[in-house]
Amino acid sequence: MREKVSFISGGVACAAWHYPGTNGGCVVMTGGFAVTKEPGTDRFAERFNAAGFSVLAFDHRNFGESAGEPRQVARIPDQLDDWRAAIAYAAALPGVERVAIWAFSLPGGYILQLASEDLGISAAIAQSPNVDGPTVTRNASRYQTPGAALRLVGRAILDNLGALVGRKPRLVALAGPPGTVALLNTPDAQQTDEALDPDNRYRDWQQTLAARSVFPAALYRPTKYAPNVRCPLLYVVCEADQSALAAPAVAAAKRTPTAELLQVPGGHYAPFLDAHEQVVEAELAFLTRHLSGKNQSPSADKSPQTAA
Template structure:
């Protein structure tokens, strides 16, 4: 059972699903960059809730059921503020005593920055996280044709110029094959529908992003926050990830105090596909240790496979 709730962030109403739990722990969640709450969190939220955890799964402003204009525009500082507001909201939900945060892809990088702040959370999970935008962008460019890359840059420049005059965003697809104008043309990005919407249930999910949002994402480097992380953090690293890359994430994990690493085989969406059960069980073990009322004995930071 879940219910619609909302909270205010920057004067904007952000929509969320609240799954009431029984064990005192609450997991705050979003999907990937421009991925709305249903395709991005449903499968994991349902499993967390079945294990007794409350869940607050929300849409960033300008996306999904949340308010905010212009639509499909992702501003990283605004989205981080939405996270802070969601964490504050979760702490006020009935029966909630401890809060964890969970996200994947670029918002998985947000997890590092948020976990370095004094937000009163108890744990964090960064799943197939993009922690180093410049490195990831250079790798992604290998899968773009020169013509498509120029068109993407041109559209981003025009959209940024149009924003100065209040014009509607120029949109790009979140994923597409090489030769198309898209945020990602990597091989594993082609599995987006298979991983997040295999049954075509989420027909309202607009799989686009304002081109003006591309440059900030390309230069965002949350890895710099890794040494300052305050809370236990589980990194889920996909060994063959071509969209977020395993190497930068493993580097971040090595710099993060009290970190745990779960390596799974497969590409960017492996935790939604063949490695789903392994990932969910590891995440539940981590959440039970740090969130549930029956606190587990402390274990040293470790790497699990």
């Protein structure tokens, strides 16, 4: 059972699903960059809730069911403010005593920055996180044709100029094959629909992003926050990840004071595909240790290996 709720962030109403729980722990969640709450969190949120945790899964402003204009524009400072508002809202929900945060891909990088702040977070999970935008961008460029790369840069420049005079965003696809103008052209990005919407349930999910949001994402580097993380943080790293890369995340885990590291085979979306059961069981075990007050998850018999 879940219910629609909303909270205010920066004067904007952010829409969320609230799954009431029973064990005092609440997991705040979003999907990946420009991925709305349903395709991005449903499968994990349902499992967390079935184990007794409350869940608050929300859309960033300008996306999904949340308010905000212009649509499909992702401003990283605004999205971080949405997270802070969501954490405060979750902490005030009835029966909630401890709060954890969970996200993947670029918002998985947000997890490091948020966990380094004094927000009262008890645990955090960064799944397939992009923690080093410049390194990831250089790698992703290997899978793009020069012509399409130039068109993407040109569209981003024009969109930023248009933003100065209030023009509507110029959109790009979140993923596409090499030669198309898209945020990602990596091999595992081609599995987006298979991983997040295999049954075509989420027909309202607009798989686009304002081109003006591309440059800030490419420059965002949350790995610098790793040494300052204040709570236990589980890194779930996919060994063949070409969209977020494994090596920067593993390096960040080694510099995080209370990190745990789970490495699984497969690409960026392995936690939604072949590695789903292994990942969700490990995440449940981690949440149970740090959020529910119990010593061990009844459904999880494997714990992630300790990285630091």
